[in-house]
Amino acid sequence: MEDKIFVAREISPEDSLAIAKAAIEILDTKKAKNIKLLHVEDHTTITDYFVICTGNSNTQIKGYAGELEFMLGECGVHPITIEGYNEASWVCMDYGPVIVHIFNREARNFYNLEKLWNEATEVDISDIITED
Numbered sequence: 001m002e003d004k005i006f007v008a009r010e011i012s013p014e015d016s017l018a019i020a021k022a023a024i025e026i027l028d029t030k031k032a033k034n035i036k037l038l039h040v041e042d043h044t045t046i047t048d049y050f051v052i053c054t055g056n057s058n059t060q061i062k063g064y065a066g067e068l069e070f071m072l073g074e075c076g077v078h079p080i081t082i083e084g085y086n087e088a089s090w091v092c093m094d095y096g097p098v099i100v101h102i103f104n105r106e107a108r109n110f111y112n113l114e115k116l117w118n119e120a121t122e123v124d125i126s127d128i129i130t131e132d
Contacts, residue, residue, distance in 0.1 A: 003029070004025075004028060004029050004130055005029060006022075006025050006026045006029045006071055008071060008074035008075050009022075009075060010075060010076050011072075011075040011076060011077050012076075013076070013077055013095075013096065013097075014097065015097075016041075016047075016048035016049055016097030016098055017048075017049070019049075019072070019077055019095055019097060019098045020037055020048075020049040020051055020098045020123075021037075021125075021128055022071075022072060022075060022077070023051045023068060023072065023095075023098060023100050024037060024051055024125055024128050024129065025128055026067060026068050026071045026072070027051070027053050027064055027068065027100075027102075028128065028129045028130055030063065030064055030067055032053040032054065032055060032064055032102070033053065033054040033055070033056070034052075034053060034054045034108075035051070035052070035053040035125065035129055036050075036051070036052045036053070036114060036122060036125075037049060037050070037051055037052075037122065037123040037125050038050040038052065038113070038114070038117055038120040038121070038122055038123070039120055039121040039122075039123050040117055040120040042120075042121075043117065043119055043120055046099075047094075047096070047097055047098060047099045048097040048098065049097065049098045049099070049123075050098075050099050050100075050101060050113060050117065050120070051098060051099070051100040051101065052100075052101045052103070052108070052113055052114070053100075053101070053102055053103070054102075054103050054104065054105055054108050055102060055103070055104060056104075056105070057104070058087075058088035058089070058104070059088075061088040061089070061091055061102050061103075061104060062085065062088050062091070064091075064102050065082065065085055065088075065091045065093060065102055068093060068100060068102075069082065069093070072095070077095060078095075079093050079094055079095050080094045080095065080096055081093075081094045082094070088104075089103070089104045089106070089107045090102070090103050090104070090107040090108075090111070101113060
């Protein structure tokens with residue numbers, strides 16, 4: 001199986017779905033696990049989408065965050081803030097209309113954002129991600 005690559009392209013900072021899909025593509029190329037996209041716009045004013053994924057180690061989580069920041073930057077999209085990078089059990093990257101949550105397995109199970117935001121719509125991303 002050929003490795004998937006992400007090709008940087010200009011993305012409008014206001015196009016929340018395009019930002020979310022690009023983030024998912026980037027995380028998928030790095031083999032992030034259990035990637036989910038939640039449309040939360042109807043339930044909060046803080047953002048439109050949550051991208052959620054899992055990494056196996058602190059080093060891997062930092063790698064995902066670094067690659068995401070770099071590659072989305074190449075697309076003209078930059079984070080407002082990044083929290084949790086040093087601890088790397090839960091890195092939260094705020095891109096305004098999209099918030100990316102990169103968890104280790106324990107933190108993801110503990111915070112369980114999918115359950116907390118169970119009224120949000122999970123967006124089908126099967127056309128974006130690679131099957132494991």
